[in-house]
Each structure stands twice: as structure tokens, then as C-alpha cells.
Amino acid sequence: MFGDVEGNRARVADAVETAARAGAELVVLPELCTTGYAFADESEACELGEPADGPTLEQWRGLAAAHRLVIVGGFCELDAEGTPRNSALIVDQDGASRVYRKTHLWDREQLIFVAGTEPPPVIDTSAGRIGIAICYDAFFPEVMRGLALGGADVIAVPMNSPIVGSPTEPLAAEVVLALAAAQVNRVYVAQADRAGPERGIRWANASAICDPDGRLLAGPVEGTTVLHSACDLERARDKALGARNDVLADRRPQLYATTNDKETVN
Amino acid sequence: MFGDVEGNRARVADAVETAARAGAELVVLPELCTTGYAFADESEACELGEPADGPTLEQWRGLAAAHRLVIVGGFCELDAEGTPRNSALIVDQDGASRVYRKTHLWDREQLIFVAGTEPPPVIDTSAGRIGIAICYDAFFPEVMRGLALGGADVIAVPMNSPIVGSPTEPLAAEVVLALAAAQVNRVYVAQADRAGPERGIRWANASAICDPDGRLLAGPVEGTTVLHSACDLERARDKALGARNDVLADRRPQLYATTNDKETVN
Numbered sequence: 001m002f003g004d005v006e007g008n009r010a011r012v013a014d015a016v017e018t019a020a021r022a023g024a025e026l027v028v029l030p031e032l033c034t035t036g037y038a039f040a041d042e043s044e045a046c047e048l049g050e051p052a053d054g055p056t057l058e059q060w061r062g063l064a065a066a067h068r069l070v071i072v073g074g075f076c077e078l079d080a081e082g083t084p085r086n087s088a089l090i091v092d093q094d095g096a097s098r099v100y101r102k103t104h105l106w107d108r109e110q111l112i113f114v115a116g117t118e119p120p121p122v123i124d125t126s127a128g129r130i131g132i133a134i135c136y137d138a139f140f141p142e143v144m145r146g147l148a149l150g151g152a153d154v155i156a157v158p159m160n161s162p163i164v165g166s167p168t169e170p171l172a173a174e175v176v177l178a179l180a181a182a183q184v185n186r187v188y189v190a191q192a193d194r195a196g197p198e199r200g201i202r203w204a205n206a207s208a209i210c211d212p213d214g215r216l217l218a219g220p221v222e223g224t225t226v227l228h229s230a231c232d233l234e235r236a237r238d239k240a241l242g243a244r245n246d247v248l249a250d251r252r253p254q255l256y257a258t259t260n261d262k263e264t265v266n
Numbered sequence: 267m268f269g270d271v272e273g274n275r276a277r278v279a280d281a282v283e284t285a286a287r288a289g290a291e292l293v294v295l296p297e298l299c300t301t302g303y304a305f306a307d308e309s310e311a312c313e314l315g316e317p318a319d320g321p322t323l324e325q326w327r328g329l330a331a332a333h334r335l336v337i338v339g340g341f342c343e344l345d346a347e348g349t350p351r352n353s354a355l356i357v358d359q360d361g362a363s364r365v366y367r368k369t370h371l372w373d374r375e376q377l378i379f380v381a382g383t384e385p386p387p388v389i390d391t392s393a394g395r396i397g398i399a400i401c402y403d404a405f406f407p408e409v410m411r412g413l414a415l416g417g418a419d420v421i422a423v424p425m426n427s428p429i430v431g432s433p434t435e436p437l438a439a440e441v442v443l444a445l446a447a448a449q450v451n452r453v454y455v456a457q458a459d460r461a462g463p464e465r466g467i468r469w470a471n472a473s474a475i476c477d478p479d480g481r482l483l484a485g486p487v488e489g490t491t492v493l494h495s496a497c498d499l500e501r502a503r504d505k506a507l508g509a510r511n512d513v514l515a516d517r518r519p520q521l522y523a524t525t526n527d528k529e530t531v532n
Contacts, residue, residue: 103518107510119521139450139513141407142522164508165479170436173449173480180446183439184405213431214439242430244373247405252369255385256408 002036002198005048009034009059012073015226020067022228026127028156028192029073031102031135032086037160038199039076042112045084049076052087052099060091068093070127073192074134074158077101079114086113088132088158092125104143106136107162119143122150128233131187135159138177138191141184148185149248153236155181157191161204174206175220183214186247187236195224212236268302268464271314275300275325278339281492286333288494292393294422294458295339297368297401298352303426304465305342308378311350315342318353318365326357334359336393339458340400340424343367345380352379354398354424358391370409372402373428385409388416394499397453401425404443404457407450414451415514419502421447423457427470440472441486449480452513453502461490478502 001007012033019027031037034056035048050056060071070092077087077099086102086109101116102109120143122131131152137143138157147155161174168176174193182189193207208219209229217229239248267273278295285293297303300322301314316322326337336358343353343365352368352375367382368375386409388397397418403409404423413421427440434442444455459473474485475495483495505514 103521104516107508110510117521136511136516140517140522141411141446141450142517142519145407146522168445168479168481171442173445176437176442176445176449176480179434179439179442180407183442184407213434214442215434242373244376245402250370250402251406251408253408255369255383256406256412 001196002038003048004036005034008036009056013059013063016063016067016069016071018226019228020069022226024067024069024228026070026072026125026130026154026156026190028190029071029158030192030194031074031088031158031160032076033073033158035076036198037194038201039112042084045076045112046078046082049078049084052077052079052089057089057091057097060089061095061097064091064093065095070125070130072130072132072156072158074160084113085116086134087116088134088156090123090125090130090132090156092127094126096125098123100132100134102134102137104136104140120147122147122152128153131155133157135161138174138181141181144181144185144187144189148187152187153233154188154190154231157189159191159206160194161206163202163204167204172204172206172220174204175208175216178206178208178210179214179216182210182212184247186212186239186241188212188231188233193220195222267462268304269314270302271300274302275322279325279329282329282333282335282337284492285494286335288492289496290333290335290494292336292338292391292396292420292422292456294456295337295424296458296460297340297354297424297426298342299339299424301342302464303460304467305374305378308350311342311378312344312348315344315350318343318345318355323355323357323363326355327361327363330357330359331361336391336396338396338398338422338424340426350379351382352400353382354400354422356389356391356396356398356422360392362391364389366398366400368400368403370402370406386413388413388418394419397421399423401427404440404447407447410447410451410453410455414453418453419499420454420456420497423455425457425472426460427472429468429470433470438470438472438486440470441474441482444472444474444476445480445482448476448478450513452478452505452507454478454497454499459486461488
């Protein structure tokens with residue numbers, strides 16, 4: 001619920017417990033899951049945000065240790081200067097943690113947050129090598145490719161996806177992108193979208209878990225729920241496709257390096 | 267039909283005429299549409315192939331002029347050394363033409379063809395700025411992005427897509443890729459797949475026309491048919507997404523340039 005930080009932390013604890021009971025080793029939570037998404041302005045973000053070593057880190061360390069799993073999710077970070085950042089936090093069961101600041105800001109986020117300057121990371125954890133992208137970051141195939149080249153087994157995507165225009169059929173546009181990224185990189189993609197009413201926004205309900213063949217393992221689904229699926233990370237470490245192809249080795253970077261200039265026939 | 271080059275040229279003429287009657291200004295034909303796909307070996311390709319200025323160019327010039335449209339399609343090219351290339355030919359109504367040689371070879375194509383060394387091109391034609399990728403080329407988001415950065419309004423994808431494993435649901439994997447490429451680049455994607463029996467191969471039936479919002483305008487469909495749709499190319503020249511975003515200007519190439527190295531938390 002927007003602005004109900006304590007209530008949202010309790011909802012996170014419930015969701016992590018539900019996931020743990022289902023056997024989860026990795027839990028992905030939505031973008032800005034402690035505060036809600038639809039900030040009116042920067043000052044509201046400053047009021048609701050917290051430093052990277054604030055109460056969210058403390059809570060997630062407790063949950064990760066208690067349930068022996070890795071948690072990735074979004075929170076409103078206030079940096080050393082007090083500037084709001086749309087960040088993701090990853091916490092391992094031993095308490096190790098890392099913050100990533102969203103590098104591609106969507107729409108009004110540009111009025112509220114300052115974009116990060118470090119690329120989306122790949123983190124070695126007890127649940128495998130986890131790449132992180134936040135919502136609109138995943139719209140850029142370069143981001144997902146970079147995470148795969150960086151060794152990600154699973155790309156975790158905390159997201160809040162407002163519907164732009166009318167929904168696409170038969171799959172939400174954000175689910176199409178997740179399936180495509182999973183397929184061309186032969187990685188798992190686990191994205192957690194927002195659900196429920198928030199200041200009049202309609203959400204795309206794009207939570208999904210995709211496998212390296214570009215198949216839906218779980219989701220999409222309407223409403224608030226916990227999706228889960230078994231993932232065999234060895235499958236994401238084998239980039240072979242059929243008998244003679246390899247989705248990363250078949251790249252021809254020397255042909256991608258330069259922008260193709262527009263040409264005229266003959 | 268495999269190996270029936272004269273019959274296939276007649277089928278091309280019929281298809282172009284049908285498309286022209288529907289008002290087509292651009293016609294996209296499948297990969298290797300004059301020969302068929304499933305060559306047993308290189309010598310069969312040498313036997314059925316032709317030089318870039320062979321009878322296919324001559325026929326397509328006639329069709330493009332008669333129907334006042336642009337034709338893109340695949341053919342088996344024999345280069346100056348007689349080496350088979352999996353090529354696409356684009357022909358404008360004034361006879362201007364250009365050949366592109368597939369740069370990402372799928373499976374047994376590697377035993378039959380030599381890959382091209384020039385990047386997929388964007389061609390200024392009477393039907394707009396046409397980018398060309400052949401089948402597995404389009405599996406590489408770098409290719410589709412390069413064509414969009416090169417100014418393509420429409421990316422034409424001649425393809426022959428054998429199904430690998432069981433089909434994906436609810437959309438063929440190749441249609442998911444086309445929708446994703448259309449959406450993230452805000453371009454039209456028009457892909458023409460093979461249909462019908464050929465040496466025991468099952469095809470994905472992935473022919474489709476996608477718009478810059480990532481919506482299906484036509485296809486996919488089973489069997490041999492002519493799909494068509496109106497395309498407003500101005501939409502592909504406006505890369506704005508919502509009020510504050512632009513799918514090309516929002517890229518942060520300085521964050522994509524280096525491969526992300528695998529890291530350990532803390």
C-alpha cells in the first residue's frame with residue numbers, strides 16, 4: 001500500500017515466508033516494494049526513503065538468514081547526499097548485500113530520482129549467479145545481454161509496470177520481453193511486478209518466471225500472489241542451442257560495433 | 267517445393283501478385299524461397315543456386331516494376347568463387363537491387379554455406395527504409411538494434427524456422443522475438459516463414475507482421491498464405507515512448523560497452 005512502509009515490510013515478511021515454505025532459494029520482490037511506486041514528487045520520496053544500510057537491509061538480513069535464501073527487491077534509497085535513488089537490494093543468507101541503482105528511469109521517475117551510473121551487476125550468491133535489472137532497464141536488450149555475458153544464471157527483475165495504452169495480446173508486452181531475453185541469452189528471468197490499486201494506476205500484471213528456452217514456468221497472473229518454480233541453473237550455464245549453435249559464441253560483435261548507416265540501393 | 271526452382275519462381279510470382287492486389291508496397295518472401303531450405307549438402311546447393319545477377323534478380327525486377335513495389339526474399343546465391351551463400355535480395359520498382367549474405371548460420375547451414383562478413387543493411391527504397399535480417403540473424407538483439415539505429419522503418423525477415431523441441435505457448439518463440447524487437451526498437455517487423463512439408467521438417471509457422479508497440483498486425487498462421495497489413499512508417503520514425511522516454515535516446519551505451527564481470531557480494 002502506498003506510503004505504508006511498516007505495513008509493506010510486514011507484507012514482504014509474509015511473502016518471503018510463503019516463498020520459503022514453497023522451497024524458494026531466491027525471492028524476487030517488486031520495485032520500490034517498501035514504499036510504493038507513485039510518488040507525487042521528490043520530497044515525498046525523501047520522506048519515505050531510507051539509506052542503503054537502513055531498516056530494509058536489517059529486515060532482509062533477518063529474513064534471508066532465518067529462511068536460508070537470497071532476497072532481491074526494490075526500495076527507495078536515499079544516498080549520502082539524501083538524493084532519492086530507485087534502487088534494488090540483494091541480500092544473501094550470510095548477510096552479504098549489494099545495492100544497484102536503476103540506470104534507465106521511466107517517465108516521472110525522472111522528476112523524482114537520479115539514475116545510477118554503474119551497470120546492472122551479476123552477483124555470486126548461495127542461490128546462483130544473480131543478475132539484476134529494474135523494470136525499464138529490462139526494456140534494453142543490451143542490459144539483459146550484458147548480464148548474460150557477465151555470467152548470470154537468473155536475471156531478477158523487480159518491476160512496477162503501468163500499462164501504456166491498451167494491453168497487448170495474448171501476452172503483456174513486459175512478459176514478451178522477459179521471454180525474449182530468456183530465450184536469446186539462455187538464462188532464467190524472474191520478474192516481480194506490482195499488483196493492486198495505487199493512485200489510479202493500472203498495472204500490467206507482468207510477474208513471470210521464464211526458462212532458458214523462452215517458456216513460461218509461472219505467471220503472468222492478476223492480483224497479489226507468490227509465483228514459484230524450480231530452476232535448474234545448469235541449464236542456464238549451457239548456451240548451446242541445438243547441435244551446432246551457441247547463443248553467446250555465435251555473436252559477431254565486430255558486425256555490431258558500428259551503427260549501420262542508412263544506405264541507398266545500388 | 268524443395269528443388270523445384272522453376273515452380274517456386276511461379277509461386278513467388280503468384281504471391282507477389284496476390285500481395286499487390288491487396289495494395290502491398292513491400293513484399294517479404296521466405297528465406298531460400300526459390301530452392302527450398304533443407305539442402306542435403308553443399309553440392310546440392312551448388313547445383314540449385316545461382317549468381318546474384320541470375321534469373322531470380324531478373325524475375326523480381328520484372329515483378330517489382332510491373333506491380334510497383336519492393337520485394338525482399340531469400341535465395342541461394344553462388345558467389346564469384348561458386349561458394350553457396352544464404353542470401354537475401356532486395357529489389358526496388360526501378361530495378362535497384364542489393365544482396366545481403368546471412369551472417370549468423372543456423373545448424374547444418376554451417377555445412378553448406380559460408381557466412382557473410384558485412385552487417386545486415388538498411389536500404390532506402392520507394393517503400394521506406396528497409397532493414398534486412400535472415401532468420402537466425404534476428405535471434406541476436408544486437409542485429410535488430412543495429413538496424414533500428416541505422417534508420418530502419420521496417421525490418422524484413424525472410425525465415426525458415428524449424429521447430430526446436432516442442433513449440434512454445436502461447437506464441438512461437440520466433441514470434442516472441444519479433445514482437446520484442448518491434449517493441450524495444452519501435453519499428454515494424456515483417457517476417458515470412460516457410461510452410462508445408464519439406465524433407466520431414468516441422469516449421470514454426472512464425473510469419474507475422476508486428477507494429478512499433480509490439481502488437482501483432484497479422485499472423486501467425488498455419489500453412490501457405492499471404493499476410494498483409496497497413497503500416498504507418500511515421501510511427502516507426504518517432505521513438506518516443508510515453509511522455510518522457512525515447513527508446514533509442516534512453517540507451518546508455520557507456521554502461522553496455524564492457525562485459526560485466528561476475529562479482530561477489532560485499
